[in-house]
Amino acid sequence: MTSRHRIGLVGLGMAVKKHVLALRELGDRAEITAAWSPTEARRRAFTESFGLPTVAELERVIDDPAIDVVLVLSPPWSHHEIVERCAKAGKHVLLEKPIEATLARSQAVVELCTEAGVKLGIVFQNRFRTPHLKLAELMRRHALGRLSSAALAVRWWRPPEYFAEPGRGLKDRDGGGVMMTQAIHAMDQLMDLVGLPQTVAGFVATSPLRAIDTEDVVGGSALWEDGLIGTLDLTTVAYPGFPERIELSGEHGTAILERGRLRLWLHDGTVVDEGEDAGDPAVVGDYLAHKRLIADFLTAIETGSEPAASGVKSMEVHRLIDALMRSSGSGLPERP
Template sequence: MRVGVALVGLGAAAQPHARSLLDLEDRAEVRWAATPSPERAAAFARSFPFPVTTDVEAAIGDPAVEAVILLTPPGTHLDLAERCFSAGKHVLLEKPVELTVARGERLVAAGRRAGRRLGVVLQHRFRPGSLRLREIIGAGGLGPIEAAWTLVPWWRPQSYYDEPGRGTMARDGGGVLLTQAIHTLDLFRSLVGVSEVVAAAARTTGLHRMETEDFATALVRLGDGAPGTVTATTAFVPGAPERIEIIGRKASASLVGGALRVQYLDGTAEALEAEGATGSGANIMDFPIDAHRALIAEFLDACREDRDPAIAGEDALASQRLIEEILRAAGFPPGSSERVAEGSRSA
């Protein structure tokens, strides 16, 4: 039996979800694609064959809708998710969970109280290279981790930040870490763990006019105590694939975009090629939908099987908490330390 789905929010983020749902038509029935914007509704209807409405409340309240995919700005997530949970719907939420960890915790708690399932779109975990690397680590193939680092050298032109609300605390809740690098940070944290932020720095470079950071770097301690580093930017023109590299006692692993290379000390090696571009440059939608499709399929299975999805709300919040800790250690943006510290204390 197919799961009845409503898409809420029809901006750019809706494209890979809608395309994925077309591929998953044997598992999901899109009952509504909803936005309060008549212009966005009309544009979406020209591209996809789903029923479109500007009545978001009606879409959420439709008894045939079992799950809602929320693709709206993060500051709207708490209110919309609470309305979905109250209507008895499961929720798949575009990252981040909310503007702050504190608001995200309220959202996660609302889902638990309602007995509904909550998933978060952090699709990098579903790339084939990511899945294989997790298998290798889980089987002890790398041995004890001695060090690891991640780098997100992306590019966004000023025109990207000239769009209303882009790069502001009020709409996005943060800059490169929360809006772009969260996918790679989440994958990095889920693979090797991060137990502590030792030191950090963040800034807005001269390449952009924006409120939040377009460069951040941190020295961290991994889950087993080994050293690690995190660096992310949207000021590296023209943009390059994100990477995660791990030094183990038995092998070293390099995950560049979706391409995996593992070199073992005994001289053997394995490789898994990437599935395509990663959206690292000016064209933010330049990536394949395979990982989105796999994540949505797993979420639909979780709804049917009445279990938590692979990336549940609490798990996603752990990655968002790491971002807040990095920004607090960096003291960025000026005056934000108290706000971030308050959110972290409530965690």
């Protein structure tokens, strides 16, 4: 029988609801015992919404010996300091993406947890969506054969009011734009499916549509060691917004992941067209992937294994983002 973990929440912003719903369904394995935000209004709203206890001091989460897991949902630039304190206190950390605001700070976070001997997981929940899991299994079975072409498109729209929140779209708060904030989930899915490319070339720009200093338009190409060539088309200026899409083509056929749906066509006549399991209430609430991710993280703690979205594995997407930014600046291909 698995142990029941005591969870502390750090940060009570827009990401918290799905985590709370997921943890409630995992009540036989975990319970939220304390939640902290530096903002009194958010603490009050959290208690009113979920009936869970909050604390006014971060120390009451980190220094509580009964809490063994801390779920960090605070802004990127705060992650290093919070994770460092958690790791020194011997607490395992499940960290909202991105790991940190820069590549160097992200790597430092991973190393902090490794040196402290605590587990670090990153909230890349799209790895746990049913269509992605099915495609990942097909890839392990080499269903597409040797891949020749990969394409990732995240063509979303973010209206002016989205950027009205103080700091939104600014490096000082978010660390990056469309890559770090929006497309990072789909980029991580691509890394999970085909791994980190050998070389990338990128063009990165900030459109004149909003007063931000981070990128909102990215065009990139990538070359993998085995000869696979891929493209990345990432933006938040594509009105009215379109489903994110990953397409992989190989010697045996083509697979497409598009907003929670997997479609597959093989030369032998096999056709697959599957979505999420609509009968699961967690799908209706859109937190099934969070539930699976948290369960996987708890299992890693209990068994001594590594979580599927570990800090080490999640560094791949950070290295990809960094290489695309460097390539845009240098005008040359760069190695992630």
